[in-house]
Amino acid sequence: MAVDRLKSTWENLGRVDPLWAVLTDPERRHGGWQVDDFLATATEPIARVRRLLEEAGLSLGDRTLDFGCGAGRLANGLATHVKEVVGVDIAQSMIDEANRINQFPDRISFVAYDGHRLPFADESFDSVVSLISIQHSPPAVQLACLVELQRVVRDGGVLVLQIPFRPSRPEDLPESAMRARIELLDVPSPVGVGQAAPVRARVTNVSDRLWPAGRLIRLGNHWLRDGEPARWNDGRTDLPHDLAPGAAVEIELPVVAPDEPGEYDLELDVVQEAVAWFAEAGGETVHTRVTVVRETVAEVPALSPQKELVVDPKPAPRGRDDGGMEMFGMDSDLVRLLFTHCGSEIVNIVPDDMAGGEWESFTYLIRRGS
Missing domain, CATH: 3.40.50.150 (Vaccinia Virus protein VP39)
Structure with missing residues (x-):
């Protein structure tokens, strides 16, 4: 053994x-x-x-x-x-x-x-x-x-x-490559405290550089409340393949709701792990409001196992x-x-x-x- x-x-x-x-x-x-x-x-x-x-x-x-x-x-x-x-x-x-x-x-x-x-x-x-x-x-x-x-x-x-x-560790992306357009396709709301939920988004490479798969480039999220971080490190989903300039991919991101009920700002950004969030390099994020309630919400879709990790x-x-x-x-x-x-x-x-x-x-x- x-x-x-x-x-x-x-x-x-x-x-x-x-x-x-x-x-x-x-x-x-x-x-x-x-x-x-x-x-x-x-x-x-x-x-x-x-x-x-x-x-x-x-x-x-x-x-x-x-x-x-x-x-x-x-x-x-x-x-x-x-x-x-x-x-x-x-x-x-x-x-x-x-x-x-x-x-x-x-x-x-x-x-x-x-x-x-x-x-x-x-x-x-x-x-x-x-x-x-x-x-x-x-x-x-x-x-x-x-x-x-x-x-x-x-x-x-x-x-x-x-x-x-x-x-x-793979080579760091230059800051000029850290440009993405993120479009929200499906965001469950409300969700229960601590409940896992899938967020679907379309991510487009709007830089002039290829994003190679395997360089820890991921879609991730933050939870904000009243402008302050409520949970910073939450879900991550890797690029499924190389993404050329102008190309887009639909990604399912597993998120977990904060532990207190209330109104939250869910922010999505792209990150090169251990290097930088794209927003830190001048990129744009996307935000949406999500209501977190005390009870588990039965209507929230289940995560797709093949995309969870x-x-x-x-x-x-x-x-x-x-x-x-x-x-x-x-x-x-x-x-x-x-x-x-x-x-x-x-x-x-x-x-x-x-x-x-x-x-x-x-x-x-x-x-x-x-």
């Missing part, structure tokens, strides 16, 4: 060279990491996590789970900002090393788990942080991890998760030249839809460099819903 292979690999790495297995600096292999230097590397990523939270008006709370803790690098960094940190890892050898170098034994505890169900009660943490960990799990294990992390965070708590998307059919692993763990990407739409389906809110998605230069990678800030 994938979990058994993952556990066996990490158990071996934890016994042979645990610090290098976490941070695979080729000059630090074979015991080359000094403990103080190793732990000091947590300062910068923890600072980034805190800035991301502060910008959203959120916090880690008092009790944080460090998922995929390895030798406890991030757990020790987190312990200076929260009252209690629990590190969990699939390898007992890593847990043993984490306990050996634990700098805050009164505030940090480490636990091994079986790779299936986390040994914690529902809603037992204020927050979860997981960086450079989920990327090493095969796809089926990744999905199970995310569901478990959702389970153990309290309602209103936060998850900060770094997950690579795919190797080798576009993912790479084979998220193949890529090996590491330095002998480290292989990597597995996860489509950002899948992450978004998984947590939205579970009632949570994707507060922000920011590109990061934690998976190395060969990978697109994102850090997701998620507020757990009920």
Whole structure:
């Protein structure tokens, strides 16, 4: 099984060279990491996590789970900002090393788990942080991890998760290519709070450049209320094929209504993921009013399954030249839809460099819903 292979690999790495297995600096292999230097590397990523939270008006709370803790690098960094940190890892050898170098034994505890169900009660943490960990799990294990992390965070708590998307980010579009005409064809209204609904639109490339498929060019949406964002990161649908200048395509966009009833402004725009929304480059968006009511609206059409999500059919692993763990990407739409389906809110998605230069990678800030 994938979990058994993952556990066996990490158990071996934890016994042979645990610090290098976490941070695979080729000059630090074979015991080359000094403990103080190793732990000091947590300062910068923890600072980034805190800035991301502060910008959203959120916090880690008092009790944080460090998922995929390895030798406890991030757990020790987190312990200076929260009252209690629990590190969990699939390898007992890593847990043993984490306990050996634990700098805050009164505030940090480490636990091994079986790779299936986390040994914690529902809603037992204020927050979860997981960086450079989920990327090493095969796809089926990744999905199970995310569901478990959702389970153990309290309602209103936060998850900060770094997950690579795919190797080798495509070339950025020039700003002159970020010109689209969006025509609304069908917008359900009213819709119930938290209800998923299909929005149909025609998107025309009105620039003088080809939009190539596979460059993360997508139709997306925002929900605004009284001119302020109510939900910024919601639906996405990829271009189904290359779109030449002057050409148009009809797209179904899955949206999820905000969690409070009221009158909202639904805005559609095109985005090149991790580069820019077209509006930021001078492009035009389209708006429409949507009424959100408390009850589910039976008349709202169902989403078309074949258009709901576009993912790479084979998220193949890529090996590491330095002998480290292989990597597995996860489509950002899948992450978004998984947590939205579970009632949570994707507060922000920011590109990061934690998976190395060969990978697109994102850090997701998620507020757990009920």
